Amino acid sequence: MIITKMYIKNFRGYTDQTIELYDDLNVIIGKNDVGKSTILEALEIFFNNETVKLDIYDLNKKRTNDEDKEIVIQISFKIDYKKTYTIDTIPTQLSKEYLLDSDNYLTIRKVWNASGQSITKNSLKTFLLSNYPINKFPIPLVCKKITDIRKDLSQFDASNDTSAVNKSICSSIRKAIYDFSNIEDTDLEEILIPIDADDGKKIFDAIKVDLPLYFLFKSDRENKDSDSEVQNPLKAITKSILSNLQSELDALKDQVVEATKNVGLRTIEKLREMNPEIANELSPTVSTKAWDSLFSFTFEDEEGIPINKRGSGVRRLILLNYFRAEAERQRDSSRSIIYALEEPETAQHPDWQKMLYTALVELSEQKNTQILITTHSPSLGALVPTNNIIYLYKENHDVKIESNDPIILDKVTESLGIMPNIEITKVSSNIKLIICMEGYTDIEFLKNISKCFSYDLENNPDILIIPLGGSTLEHWQNYKYLDKLSNIPQFHIYDRDVKKYRRIINKITQNQMHKAIQTKFYEIENYIHPDLYIHSYEYTSEFINTSNNEWKETWKDQNIPKQLSQHLKTCFENGDRKLKDTSDAGIKKNLSFELSKLTQISHLEDLNAFDELNEWFDFIKEKTLSQETTLTNEINLLNIPSAVG
Secondary structure, three states, X not given: OEEEEEEEEEEOOEEEEEEEOOOOEEEEEOOOOOOHHHHHHHHHHHHOOOOOOOOHHHEOOOOOOOOOOEEEEEEEEEOOOOOOEOOOOOOEOOHHHOOOOOOOOEEEEEEEEOOOOOOOHHHEEEEEEEEEOOOOOOOOHHHOOHHHHHHHHHOOOOOOOOOOOOOOOHHHHHHXXXXXXXXXXXXXXXXXXXXXXHHHHHHHHHHHHHOOEEEEEOOOOOOOHHHHHHHXXXXXXXXXXXXXXXXXXXXHHHHHHHHHHHHHHHHHHHHHHHOHHHHHOOOOOOOOOOHHHOOOOXXXXXXXXXXXXXXXXXXXXXXXXXXXXXXXXXXXXXXOEEEEEEOOOOOOOHHHHHHHHHHHHHHHOOOOEEEEEEEOOHHHHOOOEHHHEEEEEEEOOEEEEEXXXXXXXXXXXXXXXXXXXXXXXXXXXXXXXXXXXXXXXXXXXXXHHHHHHOOOOOOOOOEEEEEOOOOEHHHHHHHHHHHOOOOOOEEEEEOOOOOOHHHHHHHHOOOOOOEEEEOOOOOHHHHOOHXXXXXXXXXXXXXXXXXXXXXXXXXXXXXXXXXXXXXXXHHHHOOOOOOOOOOHHHHHHHHHHOHHHHOOHHHHHHOOOHHHHHHHHHHHHHHHHHOOOOOHHHHHHOOOOOOOO
């Protein structure tokens, strides 16, 4: 279960806004005080109301209707439609009970009455947004008692056979009524079903155990003792571990409660022998606490000083490595976890920022994990895929939200001050060709195999090689930069696995000076012969059988890093302990940086890849050996101080 969208009304700077969220990584970008942190804190209030607590001052002061004094935070979740929930006694599916919204999401709305002098527990009302056949059932069946829905069922006795319906089970009765009613789409209308009291509470009790765990890591503020839960990011460790053991712990708690009650009952029985009147007035009551209140986790130095008392840089460094560890940890829990980080770049070296971002990306790729980040760091923002950006800005004092739209990228890059990653000092009059590839690993591969074609890419002053693929903000700026360098021949090489590159290639090749291709193999890593893997990886079970030629038929079309990663993890689980980094990214880096150095012409020929790569280098040689090009005009065009001597 993950968040797909949220709706905020009358909360701080938000009057009436909907925010669409991505399934994995969400990077919220905008200028200071635009409302980035508000989104994360609204989620914290919705899920926990601990690290950040709602108060009367959160009511929007510029709301359109001054009489409207309700704060609304509504969250929509993508769910497994096949999963069942026990609302009564028998498991049922939410869709069959008409408890999903019109988009088939599980949507929970929390409404706080802010008309008083303070926000209390009684201020909160919780609802389920349901696309319900309200015209047929003015009171939702799921909110009715069994005696009432039996009466509803009896109305069908004359027209339908109700004898087979189990009238002792509410869900069976409701299903029969829905079936007999011939419900159509025109009968459905979104309504709010109260789920915090009376019969509606059983709905919330059933689904809340499946709601995601939400952890908010705020940017640093004044370090007070009362802020320990805020400053200590490691609270998430115990809570996430306990969530994986929830069923076992609940069973243990039930045993303790039952045993304790039995002791109490025996005590009352003995009391009854002496004073029946008093005994009859008593009954055993056992109170319990949440398991996470019984455990805490932190790090202490040799002098016993906890992490929350250390400097911001140290706390953030530990936080960095917590997420790195989480990215590597295999979780079997079906319960989702959402990590929200406010300005993770705070008090961190740029290199650590990149490491943290990489760890968060890897963590977001894990099953049932969702990441939300706010940032205004150019170095971190430059790494962000453009299709994971949520951009916030203000217009007429109102928060505007845009995402997944190329038009806004100029605003985003301007907001963060992101510049192209092309090093101006390398742009000199010697440059005869610009080679553009998807990433740094691809560039290393090309440099390392150039020797197979009697060419030196590593130390060639005539060539500028830049990473230009992917969809990061930095890459976006690079494309704009290269448009102004159109008089310099360019050679673009992109992996076959991304369909959108076809559109980019068509644009580039409109200039006859340029060449742009997609690889015939799935991606660059497919050009590394599997016989070379033995130099980096030791595993007992075979990854691929190269004793015959059958493997070649499918090799070029496979996602090699992903498949090798899965194979290595399986080997590790089976006892192989001398394995290198098993992540997709780690494998990509090792194949391109290390194993490509060992590549020989015979390896490329065996893969049927030599002719393709030879065509690449024929073009490179043609342009660098014959082309006379200068960049003086281009540098002047860009108004960049010349780096040429």
